[in-house]
Amino acid sequence: MDSYIKQWHDLILNCNFDNTYKMAWSKALVELSLNINEDTEKETIAFDFGEIAKLCLKYYWNQTIYFDLIQSPSFKKPPEVMTFTKELIKEFFQKKGKVQPVRFERIDFHSLKLEEQYKETVKKIANTLRQDVCWRFKNPNGIAYEIYDLNSNRRIVHFNKQDALKLKEHSDFLFTFINYRWTQMLEGFNYSPRISRKVRAIDEDNIKRSSLKKFHTHLDLMFEDGQRKCFYCNEVIDDTDLSVDHVIPWSYMFSDDLWNLVYCHKEENSQKSNRLPSEEDIIRLENRNILLLDRMEPKSCDYDQLQIAVEKDYVKKFWTSFKGG
Ligand SMILES: [Zn+2]
Structure with missing residues:
Protein backbone atom coordinates (compact mmCIF):
# COMPACT_ATOMS: atom_id res chain seq x y z
CA MET A 1 0.00 0.00 0.00
CA ASP A 2 1.13 3.53 -0.71
CA SER A 3 2.75 4.93 2.46
CA TYR A 4 0.57 8.04 2.56
CA ILE A 5 -2.62 6.02 2.18
CA LYS A 6 -1.27 3.55 4.74
CA GLN A 7 -1.24 6.38 7.29
CA TRP A 8 -4.88 7.13 6.52
CA HIS A 9 -5.68 3.48 6.83
CA ASP A 10 -4.04 3.29 10.25
CA LEU A 11 -5.73 6.45 11.50
CA ILE A 12 -9.16 5.25 10.43
CA LEU A 13 -8.53 1.78 11.83
CA ASN A 14 -7.34 3.03 15.20
CA CYS A 15 -9.99 5.66 15.85
CA ASN A 16 -11.59 5.36 19.25
CA PHE A 17 -15.32 4.76 19.35
CA ASP A 18 -16.36 7.95 21.21
CA ASN A 19 -18.48 9.19 18.35
CA THR A 20 -18.40 9.19 14.55
CA TYR A 21 -16.92 12.67 13.99
CA LYS A 22 -13.61 11.38 12.70
CA MET A 23 -15.39 9.23 10.17
CA ALA A 24 -17.37 12.20 8.88
CA TRP A 25 -14.25 14.38 8.88
CA SER A 26 -12.08 11.93 6.95
CA LYS A 27 -14.84 11.06 4.52
CA ALA A 28 -15.43 14.75 3.77
CA LEU A 29 -11.74 15.30 3.02
CA VAL A 30 -11.69 12.34 0.65
CA GLU A 31 -14.87 13.55 -1.03
CA LEU A 32 -13.39 17.03 -1.52
CA SER A 33 -10.28 15.51 -3.09
CA LEU A 34 -12.47 14.29 -5.95
CA ASN A 35 -12.81 17.88 -7.17
CA ILE A 36 -9.07 18.43 -7.61
CA ASN A 37 -7.91 18.88 -11.14
CA GLU A 38 -4.78 16.79 -11.77
CA ASP A 39 -3.29 19.48 -13.99
CA THR A 40 -3.47 22.18 -11.37
CA GLU A 41 -0.42 24.42 -11.06
CA LYS A 42 -0.87 24.82 -7.34
CA GLU A 43 1.59 23.08 -5.07
CA THR A 44 -0.74 23.01 -2.09
CA ILE A 45 -4.41 22.20 -2.04
CA ALA A 46 -6.63 23.95 0.48
CA PHE A 47 -10.00 22.84 1.81
CA ASP A 48 -12.10 25.31 3.67
CA PHE A 49 -13.79 24.27 6.92
CA GLY A 50 -17.13 25.51 5.63
CA GLU A 51 -16.97 23.08 2.70
CA ILE A 52 -15.95 20.24 4.99
CA ALA A 53 -18.76 21.06 7.41
CA LYS A 54 -21.34 21.02 4.58
CA LEU A 55 -20.34 17.48 3.68
CA CYS A 56 -20.46 16.37 7.32
CA LEU A 57 -23.94 17.87 7.55
CA LYS A 58 -24.91 15.94 4.43
CA TYR A 59 -23.78 12.61 5.93
CA TYR A 60 -25.50 13.21 9.26
CA TRP A 61 -28.63 14.64 7.69
CA ASN A 62 -29.14 11.59 5.44
CA GLN A 63 -28.35 9.03 8.15
CA THR A 64 -30.71 10.80 10.55
CA ILE A 65 -33.64 11.73 8.37
CA TYR A 66 -34.02 8.23 6.93
CA PHE A 67 -32.91 5.97 9.75
CA ASP A 68 -32.43 8.08 12.87
CA LEU A 69 -29.08 6.42 13.54
CA ILE A 70 -27.41 7.22 16.84
CA GLN A 71 -23.85 8.54 16.50
CA SER A 72 -22.34 8.03 19.95
CA PRO A 73 -22.58 5.67 22.93
CA SER A 74 -23.92 8.41 25.18
CA PHE A 75 -27.69 8.56 24.94
CA LYS A 76 -28.04 11.40 27.44
CA LYS A 77 -25.46 13.65 25.87
CA PRO A 78 -25.62 13.27 22.08
CA PRO A 79 -22.75 14.75 20.01
CA GLU A 80 -23.45 18.44 19.40
CA VAL A 81 -23.19 18.08 15.64
CA MET A 82 -26.17 15.72 15.87
CA THR A 83 -28.09 18.26 17.90
CA PHE A 84 -27.41 20.93 15.24
CA THR A 85 -28.40 18.55 12.45
CA LYS A 86 -31.62 17.52 14.17
CA GLU A 87 -32.61 21.13 14.78
CA LEU A 88 -32.25 21.86 11.08
CA ILE A 89 -34.24 18.74 10.15
CA LYS A 90 -36.97 19.82 12.53
CA GLU A 91 -37.17 23.25 10.92
CA PHE A 92 -37.21 21.64 7.50
CA PHE A 93 -40.21 19.47 8.45
CA GLN A 94 -41.99 22.45 9.95
CA LYS A 95 -41.59 24.37 6.68
CA LYS A 96 -42.65 21.41 4.59
CA GLY A 97 -45.54 20.52 6.85
CA LYS A 98 -45.02 16.82 6.20
CA VAL A 99 -42.73 14.07 7.38
CA GLN A 100 -41.47 12.42 4.19
CA PRO A 101 -37.66 12.39 4.37
CA VAL A 102 -35.71 14.13 1.62
CA ARG A 103 -32.03 13.72 0.79
CA PHE A 104 -29.84 16.64 1.75
CA GLU A 105 -28.56 17.03 -1.83
CA ARG A 106 -32.09 17.67 -3.12
CA ILE A 107 -32.99 20.45 -0.70
CA ASP A 108 -32.99 24.06 -1.74
CA PHE A 109 -32.64 25.85 1.58
CA HIS A 110 -32.88 29.21 -0.13
CA SER A 111 -36.33 28.69 -1.63
CA LEU A 112 -37.53 27.16 1.64
CA LYS A 113 -36.44 30.36 3.39
CA LEU A 114 -34.12 28.33 5.58
CA GLU A 115 -30.87 29.69 4.22
CA GLU A 116 -29.99 31.54 7.41
CA GLN A 117 -30.60 28.48 9.58
CA TYR A 118 -28.65 26.35 7.14
CA LYS A 119 -25.63 28.67 7.15
CA GLU A 120 -25.76 28.91 10.92
CA THR A 121 -25.75 25.09 11.18
CA VAL A 122 -22.76 24.81 8.85
CA LYS A 123 -20.93 27.42 10.91
CA LYS A 124 -21.59 25.57 14.15
CA ILE A 125 -20.44 22.26 12.68
CA ALA A 126 -17.28 23.91 11.33
CA ASN A 127 -16.63 25.17 14.83
CA THR A 128 -16.89 21.70 16.35
CA LEU A 129 -14.57 20.33 13.67
CA ARG A 130 -12.10 23.11 14.46
CA GLN A 131 -12.16 22.56 18.21
CA ASP A 132 -12.46 18.83 18.53
CA VAL A 133 -11.80 16.94 15.35
CA CYS A 134 -9.29 18.34 12.86
CA TRP A 135 -6.19 18.04 15.06
CA ARG A 136 -7.32 14.99 17.06
CA PHE A 137 -7.78 12.92 13.93
CA LYS A 138 -4.11 13.17 13.00
CA ASN A 139 -2.75 12.92 16.56
CA PRO A 140 -4.03 9.66 18.02
CA ASN A 141 -2.46 8.75 21.38
CA GLY A 142 -0.03 11.65 21.08
CA ILE A 143 1.55 10.36 17.86
CA ALA A 144 1.52 12.94 15.11
CA TYR A 145 0.72 11.88 11.55
CA GLU A 146 1.77 14.55 9.07
CA ILE A 147 -1.01 13.91 6.63
CA TYR A 148 -2.14 17.55 6.34
CA ASP A 149 -1.47 20.97 7.84
CA LEU A 150 -3.87 23.23 9.66
CA ASN A 151 -3.44 26.96 9.43
CA SER A 152 -3.14 28.84 12.70
CA ASN A 153 -6.79 29.69 13.20
CA ARG A 154 -7.90 26.34 11.78
CA ARG A 155 -10.04 27.66 9.01
CA ILE A 156 -8.29 25.79 6.23
CA VAL A 157 -6.70 22.34 5.78
CA HIS A 158 -3.63 22.26 3.55
CA PHE A 159 -2.36 19.27 1.59
CA ASN A 160 0.64 18.81 -0.66
CA LYS A 161 -0.72 18.43 -4.14
CA GLN A 162 0.77 14.92 -4.40
CA ASP A 163 -0.91 13.82 -1.18
CA ALA A 164 -4.28 15.27 -2.13
CA LEU A 165 -4.11 13.53 -5.48
CA LYS A 166 -3.38 10.26 -3.70
CA LEU A 167 -6.58 10.71 -1.73
CA LYS A 168 -8.41 11.11 -4.99
CA GLU A 169 -6.70 8.15 -6.60
CA HIS A 170 -7.49 5.88 -3.63
CA SER A 171 -10.90 7.35 -2.91
CA ASP A 172 -12.81 4.12 -3.63
CA PHE A 173 -10.74 2.23 -1.11
CA LEU A 174 -10.94 5.02 1.46
CA PHE A 175 -14.72 5.46 1.15
CA THR A 176 -15.25 1.74 1.54
CA PHE A 177 -12.94 1.53 4.51
CA ILE A 178 -14.39 4.59 6.26
CA ASN A 179 -17.94 3.28 5.77
CA TYR A 180 -16.89 -0.08 7.13
CA ARG A 181 -15.52 1.48 10.32
CA TRP A 182 -18.44 3.89 10.57
CA THR A 183 -20.84 0.97 10.30
CA GLN A 184 -19.00 -0.88 13.05
CA MET A 185 -19.35 2.13 15.33
CA LEU A 186 -23.05 2.48 14.53
CA GLU A 187 -23.58 -1.17 15.32
CA GLY A 188 -22.19 -0.49 18.76
CA PHE A 189 -24.50 2.48 19.35
CA ASN A 190 -27.73 1.30 17.70
CA TYR A 191 -30.05 -1.62 18.20
CA SER A 192 -31.57 -1.22 14.78
CA PRO A 193 -31.20 -4.01 12.23
CA ARG A 194 -29.47 -3.90 8.81
CA ILE A 195 -27.12 -1.03 9.62
CA SER A 196 -24.57 -1.80 6.92
CA ARG A 197 -27.35 -1.95 4.33
CA LYS A 198 -28.66 1.37 5.57
CA VAL A 199 -25.27 3.06 5.38
CA ARG A 200 -24.65 1.68 1.91
CA ALA A 201 -28.09 2.62 0.62
CA ILE A 202 -27.57 6.20 1.77
CA ASP A 203 -24.20 6.35 0.09
CA GLU A 204 -25.42 4.89 -3.17
CA ASP A 205 -28.53 7.05 -3.16
CA ASN A 206 -30.52 3.86 -3.42
CA ILE A 207 -33.21 4.08 -0.78
CA LYS A 208 -36.13 2.64 -2.64
CA ARG A 209 -39.50 2.06 -1.12
CA SER A 210 -40.99 -0.65 -3.26
CA SER A 211 -44.70 -1.10 -3.86
CA LEU A 212 -46.41 -3.18 -1.21
ZN1 LIG B 1 -58.24 3.60 10.11
Whole structure:
Protein backbone atom coordinates (compact mmCIF):
# COMPACT_ATOMS: atom_id res chain seq x y z
CA MET A 1 0.00 0.00 0.00
CA ASP A 2 1.13 3.53 -0.71
CA SER A 3 2.75 4.93 2.46
CA TYR A 4 0.57 8.04 2.56
CA ILE A 5 -2.62 6.02 2.18
CA LYS A 6 -1.27 3.55 4.74
CA GLN A 7 -1.24 6.38 7.29
CA TRP A 8 -4.88 7.13 6.52
CA HIS A 9 -5.68 3.48 6.83
CA ASP A 10 -4.04 3.29 10.25
CA LEU A 11 -5.73 6.45 11.50
CA ILE A 12 -9.16 5.25 10.43
CA LEU A 13 -8.53 1.78 11.83
CA ASN A 14 -7.34 3.03 15.20
CA CYS A 15 -9.99 5.66 15.85
CA ASN A 16 -11.59 5.36 19.25
CA PHE A 17 -15.32 4.76 19.35
CA ASP A 18 -16.36 7.95 21.21
CA ASN A 19 -18.48 9.19 18.35
CA THR A 20 -18.40 9.19 14.55
CA TYR A 21 -16.92 12.67 13.99
CA LYS A 22 -13.61 11.38 12.70
CA MET A 23 -15.39 9.23 10.17
CA ALA A 24 -17.37 12.20 8.88
CA TRP A 25 -14.25 14.38 8.88
CA SER A 26 -12.08 11.93 6.95
CA LYS A 27 -14.84 11.06 4.52
CA ALA A 28 -15.43 14.75 3.77
CA LEU A 29 -11.74 15.30 3.02
CA VAL A 30 -11.69 12.34 0.65
CA GLU A 31 -14.87 13.55 -1.03
CA LEU A 32 -13.39 17.03 -1.52
CA SER A 33 -10.28 15.51 -3.09
CA LEU A 34 -12.47 14.29 -5.95
CA ASN A 35 -12.81 17.88 -7.17
CA ILE A 36 -9.07 18.43 -7.61
CA ASN A 37 -7.91 18.88 -11.14
CA GLU A 38 -4.78 16.79 -11.77
CA ASP A 39 -3.29 19.48 -13.99
CA THR A 40 -3.47 22.18 -11.37
CA GLU A 41 -0.42 24.42 -11.06
CA LYS A 42 -0.87 24.82 -7.34
CA GLU A 43 1.59 23.08 -5.07
CA THR A 44 -0.74 23.01 -2.09
CA ILE A 45 -4.41 22.20 -2.04
CA ALA A 46 -6.63 23.95 0.48
CA PHE A 47 -10.00 22.84 1.81
CA ASP A 48 -12.10 25.31 3.67
CA PHE A 49 -13.79 24.27 6.92
CA GLY A 50 -17.13 25.51 5.63
CA GLU A 51 -16.97 23.08 2.70
CA ILE A 52 -15.95 20.24 4.99
CA ALA A 53 -18.76 21.06 7.41
CA LYS A 54 -21.34 21.02 4.58
CA LEU A 55 -20.34 17.48 3.68
CA CYS A 56 -20.46 16.37 7.32
CA LEU A 57 -23.94 17.87 7.55
CA LYS A 58 -24.91 15.94 4.43
CA TYR A 59 -23.78 12.61 5.93
CA TYR A 60 -25.50 13.21 9.26
CA TRP A 61 -28.63 14.64 7.69
CA ASN A 62 -29.14 11.59 5.44
CA GLN A 63 -28.35 9.03 8.15
CA THR A 64 -30.71 10.80 10.55
CA ILE A 65 -33.64 11.73 8.37
CA TYR A 66 -34.02 8.23 6.93
CA PHE A 67 -32.91 5.97 9.75
CA ASP A 68 -32.43 8.08 12.87
CA LEU A 69 -29.08 6.42 13.54
CA ILE A 70 -27.41 7.22 16.84
CA GLN A 71 -23.85 8.54 16.50
CA SER A 72 -22.34 8.03 19.95
CA PRO A 73 -22.58 5.67 22.93
CA SER A 74 -23.92 8.41 25.18
CA PHE A 75 -27.69 8.56 24.94
CA LYS A 76 -28.04 11.40 27.44
CA LYS A 77 -25.46 13.65 25.87
CA PRO A 78 -25.62 13.27 22.08
CA PRO A 79 -22.75 14.75 20.01
CA GLU A 80 -23.45 18.44 19.40
CA VAL A 81 -23.19 18.08 15.64
CA MET A 82 -26.17 15.72 15.87
CA THR A 83 -28.09 18.26 17.90
CA PHE A 84 -27.41 20.93 15.24
CA THR A 85 -28.40 18.55 12.45
CA LYS A 86 -31.62 17.52 14.17
CA GLU A 87 -32.61 21.13 14.78
CA LEU A 88 -32.25 21.86 11.08
CA ILE A 89 -34.24 18.74 10.15
CA LYS A 90 -36.97 19.82 12.53
CA GLU A 91 -37.17 23.25 10.92
CA PHE A 92 -37.21 21.64 7.50
CA PHE A 93 -40.21 19.47 8.45
CA GLN A 94 -41.99 22.45 9.95
CA LYS A 95 -41.59 24.37 6.68
CA LYS A 96 -42.65 21.41 4.59
CA GLY A 97 -45.54 20.52 6.85
CA LYS A 98 -45.02 16.82 6.20
CA VAL A 99 -42.73 14.07 7.38
CA GLN A 100 -41.47 12.42 4.19
CA PRO A 101 -37.66 12.39 4.37
CA VAL A 102 -35.71 14.13 1.62
CA ARG A 103 -32.03 13.72 0.79
CA PHE A 104 -29.84 16.64 1.75
CA GLU A 105 -28.56 17.03 -1.83
CA ARG A 106 -32.09 17.67 -3.12
CA ILE A 107 -32.99 20.45 -0.70
CA ASP A 108 -32.99 24.06 -1.74
CA PHE A 109 -32.64 25.85 1.58
CA HIS A 110 -32.88 29.21 -0.13
CA SER A 111 -36.33 28.69 -1.63
CA LEU A 112 -37.53 27.16 1.64
CA LYS A 113 -36.44 30.36 3.39
CA LEU A 114 -34.12 28.33 5.58
CA GLU A 115 -30.87 29.69 4.22
CA GLU A 116 -29.99 31.54 7.41
CA GLN A 117 -30.60 28.48 9.58
CA TYR A 118 -28.65 26.35 7.14
CA LYS A 119 -25.63 28.67 7.15
CA GLU A 120 -25.76 28.91 10.92
CA THR A 121 -25.75 25.09 11.18
CA VAL A 122 -22.76 24.81 8.85
CA LYS A 123 -20.93 27.42 10.91
CA LYS A 124 -21.59 25.57 14.15
CA ILE A 125 -20.44 22.26 12.68
CA ALA A 126 -17.28 23.91 11.33
CA ASN A 127 -16.63 25.17 14.83
CA THR A 128 -16.89 21.70 16.35
CA LEU A 129 -14.57 20.33 13.67
CA ARG A 130 -12.10 23.11 14.46
CA GLN A 131 -12.16 22.56 18.21
CA ASP A 132 -12.46 18.83 18.53
CA VAL A 133 -11.80 16.94 15.35
CA CYS A 134 -9.29 18.34 12.86
CA TRP A 135 -6.19 18.04 15.06
CA ARG A 136 -7.32 14.99 17.06
CA PHE A 137 -7.78 12.92 13.93
CA LYS A 138 -4.11 13.17 13.00
CA ASN A 139 -2.75 12.92 16.56
CA PRO A 140 -4.03 9.66 18.02
CA ASN A 141 -2.46 8.75 21.38
CA GLY A 142 -0.03 11.65 21.08
CA ILE A 143 1.55 10.36 17.86
CA ALA A 144 1.52 12.94 15.11
CA TYR A 145 0.72 11.88 11.55
CA GLU A 146 1.77 14.55 9.07
CA ILE A 147 -1.01 13.91 6.63
CA TYR A 148 -2.14 17.55 6.34
CA ASP A 149 -1.47 20.97 7.84
CA LEU A 150 -3.87 23.23 9.66
CA ASN A 151 -3.44 26.96 9.43
CA SER A 152 -3.14 28.84 12.70
CA ASN A 153 -6.79 29.69 13.20
CA ARG A 154 -7.90 26.34 11.78
CA ARG A 155 -10.04 27.66 9.01
CA ILE A 156 -8.29 25.79 6.23
CA VAL A 157 -6.70 22.34 5.78
CA HIS A 158 -3.63 22.26 3.55
CA PHE A 159 -2.36 19.27 1.59
CA ASN A 160 0.64 18.81 -0.66
CA LYS A 161 -0.72 18.43 -4.14
CA GLN A 162 0.77 14.92 -4.40
CA ASP A 163 -0.91 13.82 -1.18
CA ALA A 164 -4.28 15.27 -2.13
CA LEU A 165 -4.11 13.53 -5.48
CA LYS A 166 -3.38 10.26 -3.70
CA LEU A 167 -6.58 10.71 -1.73
CA LYS A 168 -8.41 11.11 -4.99
CA GLU A 169 -6.70 8.15 -6.60
CA HIS A 170 -7.49 5.88 -3.63
CA SER A 171 -10.90 7.35 -2.91
CA ASP A 172 -12.81 4.12 -3.63
CA PHE A 173 -10.74 2.23 -1.11
CA LEU A 174 -10.94 5.02 1.46
CA PHE A 175 -14.72 5.46 1.15
CA THR A 176 -15.25 1.74 1.54
CA PHE A 177 -12.94 1.53 4.51
CA ILE A 178 -14.39 4.59 6.26
CA ASN A 179 -17.94 3.28 5.77
CA TYR A 180 -16.89 -0.08 7.13
CA ARG A 181 -15.52 1.48 10.32
CA TRP A 182 -18.44 3.89 10.57
CA THR A 183 -20.84 0.97 10.30
CA GLN A 184 -19.00 -0.88 13.05
CA MET A 185 -19.35 2.13 15.33
CA LEU A 186 -23.05 2.48 14.53
CA GLU A 187 -23.58 -1.17 15.32
CA GLY A 188 -22.19 -0.49 18.76
CA PHE A 189 -24.50 2.48 19.35
CA ASN A 190 -27.73 1.30 17.70
CA TYR A 191 -30.05 -1.62 18.20
CA SER A 192 -31.57 -1.22 14.78
CA PRO A 193 -31.20 -4.01 12.23
CA ARG A 194 -29.47 -3.90 8.81
CA ILE A 195 -27.12 -1.03 9.62
CA SER A 196 -24.57 -1.80 6.92
CA ARG A 197 -27.35 -1.95 4.33
CA LYS A 198 -28.66 1.37 5.57
CA VAL A 199 -25.27 3.06 5.38
CA ARG A 200 -24.65 1.68 1.91
CA ALA A 201 -28.09 2.62 0.62
CA ILE A 202 -27.57 6.20 1.77
CA ASP A 203 -24.20 6.35 0.09
CA GLU A 204 -25.42 4.89 -3.17
CA ASP A 205 -28.53 7.05 -3.16
CA ASN A 206 -30.52 3.86 -3.42
CA ILE A 207 -33.21 4.08 -0.78
CA LYS A 208 -36.13 2.64 -2.64
CA ARG A 209 -39.50 2.06 -1.12
CA SER A 210 -40.99 -0.65 -3.26
CA SER A 211 -44.70 -1.10 -3.86
CA LEU A 212 -46.41 -3.18 -1.21
CA LYS A 213 -49.22 -4.25 -3.56
CA LYS A 214 -47.70 -7.72 -3.87
CA PHE A 215 -48.71 -8.33 -0.23
CA HIS A 216 -52.41 -7.73 -0.90
CA THR A 217 -53.08 -11.39 -1.78
CA HIS A 218 -51.85 -12.50 1.63
CA LEU A 219 -53.37 -9.65 3.62
CA ASP A 220 -56.75 -10.20 1.92
CA LEU A 221 -56.90 -13.65 3.52
CA MET A 222 -57.81 -11.88 6.76
CA PHE A 223 -61.00 -10.45 5.22
CA GLU A 224 -63.08 -13.31 3.88
CA ASP A 225 -66.07 -11.11 3.07
CA GLY A 226 -63.86 -8.89 0.88
CA GLN A 227 -64.26 -5.90 3.23
CA ARG A 228 -60.76 -4.76 4.13
CA LYS A 229 -60.55 -3.25 7.57
CA CYS A 230 -58.05 -0.82 9.03
CA PHE A 231 -55.66 -2.36 11.55
CA TYR A 232 -55.76 0.73 13.75
CA CYS A 233 -59.40 1.93 13.76
CA ASN A 234 -61.06 -1.29 12.57
CA GLU A 235 -63.28 0.60 10.11
CA VAL A 236 -63.82 -0.63 6.54
CA ILE A 237 -61.39 0.99 4.06
CA ASP A 238 -62.47 2.18 0.59
CA ASP A 239 -60.16 1.09 -2.22
CA THR A 240 -59.10 4.69 -2.85
CA ASP A 241 -58.17 5.08 0.78
CA LEU A 242 -56.21 1.86 1.15
CA SER A 243 -52.59 1.67 2.17
CA VAL A 244 -50.26 -0.97 3.54
CA ASP A 245 -48.48 0.04 6.71
CA HIS A 246 -45.35 -1.13 8.51
CA VAL A 247 -46.40 -1.50 12.16
CA ILE A 248 -42.78 -1.26 13.30
CA PRO A 249 -41.63 1.64 11.12
CA TRP A 250 -39.92 1.05 7.81
CA SER A 251 -37.21 3.52 8.77
CA TYR A 252 -36.23 1.16 11.55
CA MET A 253 -36.68 -2.18 9.77
CA PHE A 254 -35.53 -1.04 6.29
CA SER A 255 -37.34 -4.09 4.99
CA ASP A 256 -40.83 -5.16 3.90
CA ASP A 257 -41.89 -8.25 5.83
CA LEU A 258 -45.35 -9.76 5.76
CA TRP A 259 -45.28 -10.24 9.54
CA ASN A 260 -44.98 -6.48 9.96
CA LEU A 261 -47.52 -5.34 7.33
CA VAL A 262 -51.18 -4.43 7.81
CA TYR A 263 -53.89 -2.52 5.97
CA CYS A 264 -54.72 0.94 7.17
CA HIS A 265 -56.30 4.21 6.04
CA LYS A 266 -53.93 6.32 3.93
CA GLU A 267 -54.46 9.25 6.22
CA GLU A 268 -53.38 7.36 9.33
CA ASN A 269 -50.33 5.98 7.55
CA SER A 270 -49.00 9.37 6.53
CA GLN A 271 -49.63 10.79 9.99
CA LYS A 272 -47.92 8.16 12.02
CA SER A 273 -44.42 8.08 10.49
CA ASN A 274 -42.06 6.87 13.19
CA ARG A 275 -44.61 6.51 15.95
CA LEU A 276 -43.96 3.81 18.49
CA PRO A 277 -46.64 1.12 18.20
CA SER A 278 -48.57 0.50 21.40
CA GLU A 279 -48.32 -2.79 23.24
CA GLU A 280 -51.91 -3.42 22.28
CA ASP A 281 -51.06 -3.03 18.58
CA ILE A 282 -48.20 -5.45 19.04
CA ILE A 283 -50.38 -8.10 20.66
CA ARG A 284 -52.98 -7.74 17.93
CA LEU A 285 -50.28 -8.08 15.29
CA GLU A 286 -48.98 -11.27 16.90
CA ASN A 287 -52.47 -12.74 16.91
CA ARG A 288 -53.06 -11.62 13.34
CA ASN A 289 -49.87 -13.39 12.24
CA ILE A 290 -50.91 -16.68 13.85
CA LEU A 291 -54.30 -16.49 12.15
CA LEU A 292 -52.81 -15.45 8.81
CA LEU A 293 -50.34 -18.30 8.90
CA ASP A 294 -53.23 -20.66 9.45
CA ARG A 295 -55.03 -19.31 6.38
CA MET A 296 -52.04 -19.24 4.03
CA GLU A 297 -51.12 -21.95 1.61
CA PRO A 298 -48.02 -23.70 3.01
CA LYS A 299 -44.96 -24.35 0.86
CA SER A 300 -44.31 -20.81 -0.30
CA CYS A 301 -41.46 -18.53 0.53
CA ASP A 302 -43.79 -16.00 2.18
CA TYR A 303 -45.35 -18.75 4.26
CA ASP A 304 -41.97 -19.97 5.48
CA GLN A 305 -40.90 -16.46 6.40
CA LEU A 306 -44.08 -15.79 8.31
CA GLN A 307 -43.72 -19.09 10.10
CA ILE A 308 -40.18 -18.23 11.19
CA ALA A 309 -41.37 -14.81 12.36
CA VAL A 310 -44.12 -16.37 14.46
CA GLU A 311 -41.88 -19.07 15.90
CA LYS A 312 -39.07 -16.69 16.70
CA ASP A 313 -41.40 -13.98 17.96
CA TYR A 314 -40.01 -11.27 15.66
CA VAL A 315 -42.86 -8.87 16.42
CA LYS A 316 -42.08 -8.67 20.10
CA LYS A 317 -38.32 -8.78 19.60
CA PHE A 318 -38.10 -5.99 17.05
CA TRP A 319 -40.65 -3.92 18.94
CA THR A 320 -38.60 -4.25 22.14
CA SER A 321 -35.40 -3.23 20.40
CA PHE A 322 -37.16 -0.37 18.58
CA LYS A 323 -38.43 0.92 21.93
CA GLY A 324 -34.99 0.59 23.52
CA GLY A 325 -33.05 2.07 20.62
ZN1 LIG B 1 -58.24 3.60 10.11
